[in-house]
Amino acid sequence: MSETAEKDQSLWLLTASPTFWAAHFLLCYITAAIWCAKVVGLGGSLASARVAIAVYTVLALAGIGIVGRVGYRRHSHGNATLPHDDDTPEDRHRFLGFATLLLSALSAVAVIYAGLVIFFFRSCY
Amino acid sequence: MTGGAIVIWIAVIALAIHAFRARPGSHSGRHANYLILGGGAIVPTIVLTALLIYGLAPIPALLAPAPEGSLKIAVSGEQWWWRVRYETSDADAVVLANEIHLPVGEPVEFRLESPDVIHSFWIPALGGKVDMIPGRVNRLSLTPTKIGVFRGACAEYCGTSHALMSFYVRVEEKAAFDRWLMRQRATALPPSTPLAKRGQASFLANGCGACHAIRGTPADGVVGPDLTHVGSRLSIGAGILPNKPKAFVHWIARTDQAKPGVLMPAFGMLPKADIEALAVYLEGLR
Numbered sequence: 307m308s309e310t311a312e313k314d315q316s317l318w319l320l321t322a323s324p325t326f327w328a329a330h331f332l333l334c335y336i337t338a339a340i341w342c343a344k345v346v347g348l349g350g351s352l353a354s355a356r357v358a359i360a361v362y363t364v365l366a367l368a369g370i371g372i373v374g375r376v377g378y379r380r381h382s383h384g385n386a387t388l389p390h391d392d393d394t395p396e397d398r399h400r401f402l403g404f405a406t407l408l409l410s411a412l413s414a415v416a417v418i419y420a421g422l423v424i425f426f427f428r429s430c431y
Numbered sequence: 432m433t434g435g436a437i438v439i440w441i442a443v444i445a446l447a448i449h450a451f452r453a454r455p456g457s458h459s460g461r462h463a464n465y466l467i468l469g470g471g472a473i474v475p476t477i478v479l480t481a482l483l484i485y486g487l488a489p490i491p492a493l494l495a496p497a498p499e500g501s502l503k504i505a506v507s508g509e510q511w512w513w514r515v516r517y518e519t520s521d522a523d524a525v526v527l528a529n530e531i532h533l534p535v536g537e538p539v540e541f542r543l544e545s546p547d548v549i550h551s552f553w554i555p556a557l558g559g560k561v562d563m564i565p566g567r568v569n570r571l572s573l574t575p576t577k578i579g580v581f582r583g584a585c586a587e588y589c590g591t592s593h594a595l596m597s598f599y600v601r602v603e604e605k606a607a608f609d610r611w612l613m614r615q616r617a618t619a620l621p622p623s624t625p626l627a628k629r630g631q632a633s634f635l636a637n638g639c640g641a642c643h644a645i646r647g648t649p650a651d652g653v654v655g656p657d658l659t660h661v662g663s664r665l666s667i668g669a670g671i672l673p674n675k676p677k678a679f680v681h682w683i684a685r686t687d688q689a690k691p692g693v694l695m696p697a698f699g700m701l702p703k704a705d706i707e708a709l710a711v712y713l714e715g716l717r
């Protein structure tokens with residue numbers, strides 16, 4: 307990875323973890339809604355929907371974990387000093403990496419909070 | 432809740448004393464970073480997780496159907512009052528309004544609905560809030576464990592007088608509850624004094640019966656609250672005015688002042704004596 311290559315400083319990676327969270331959130335809602343409205347009906351068992359949501363949660367956490375790791379690696383790269391606010395490629399690099407890591411942590415917590423619900427709800431009410 | 436707030440308060444004050452009195456001067460940057468990370472991210476995450484679990488755990492039981500044979504009460508949130516229907520097993524339903532009585536220790540199932548906009552049914556002392564959504568029936572099951580009077584409110588903005596849409600819940604012994612329901616099921620008491628008789632005549636003559644029912648009289652409107660036993664309620668106007676003749680006068684003559692935007696026309700143009708007679712009649716409908 308070249309430190310000055312522009313592609314490595316792209317902002318896109320920053321948005322990856324929150325995107326995993328948003329996709330997880332939507333999928334959980336849509337799955338539960340369709341399952342309860344079209345498949346088992348009111349009072350029906352949520353069992354399969356819970357398994358699906360557990361799978362989404364594991365996948366989302368894995369994705370966020372990978373993004374977080376990449377962010378951490380970029381942050382550890384180079385030796386620009388704190389605070390990373392100089393207009394050098396090195397500072398930019400470390401700053402974006404750190405922000406990616408923090409956003410990944412936040413997204414992971416949010417995904418866990420959404421997924422937590424399946425431990426409590428067993429049927430469609 | 433108060434305990435938690437006190438702990439946080441003491442911790443913050445202790446830190447302030449530490450920083451200004453006990454150890455003034457500069458602190459190590461490393462320690463300060465740990466404090467920010469711990470106090471700003473880790474502790475809040477743990478506390479929020481604990482609160483989330485604590486909040487999620489009781490919800491399934493509140494949403495599940497109450498046991499077979501439980502008391503069922505349909506409550507409809509309407510701008511800006513509550514239509515209450517006791518669906519008793521033995522005979523047909525009893526339609527009431529703006530007040531709920533419950534027998535202590537017995538499970539009850541609320542069926543929550545709305546004909547107009549989204550409202551939310553909330554009795555903080557008894558259970559979580561549940562939305563009342565047009566076209567849907569939402570369920571709330573609970574078992575009151577304490578005798579007493581509790582306040583309920585609408586918890587979803589539903590228009591101008593949303594904040595004036597409350598009600599009282601009285602939890603009482605089963606025997607007292609049964610007596611209350613029997614009285615509510617009965618038709619209205621006929622007026623006994625000349626003033627109350629004039630009030631009833633005025634009620635029927637001025638079209639109140641187009642919107643309100645008083646069972647046992649020709650008034651059978653269904654637009655507004657059932658008034659058969661309005662005088663027995665703890666409040667009038669959905670929890671906003673005391674159940675006193677003066678409050679009835681205010682409500683009838685200046686309805687829109689008592690409740691802005693209200694869907695009942697004010698009847699301030701009636702002769703004062705008529706309004707007072709109406710008030711005495713309605714207050715007497717125990």
Ligand SMILES: [Cu+2]
Pocket residue numbers: 550551585586587588589590593594596
């Ligand atoms: Cu409301």
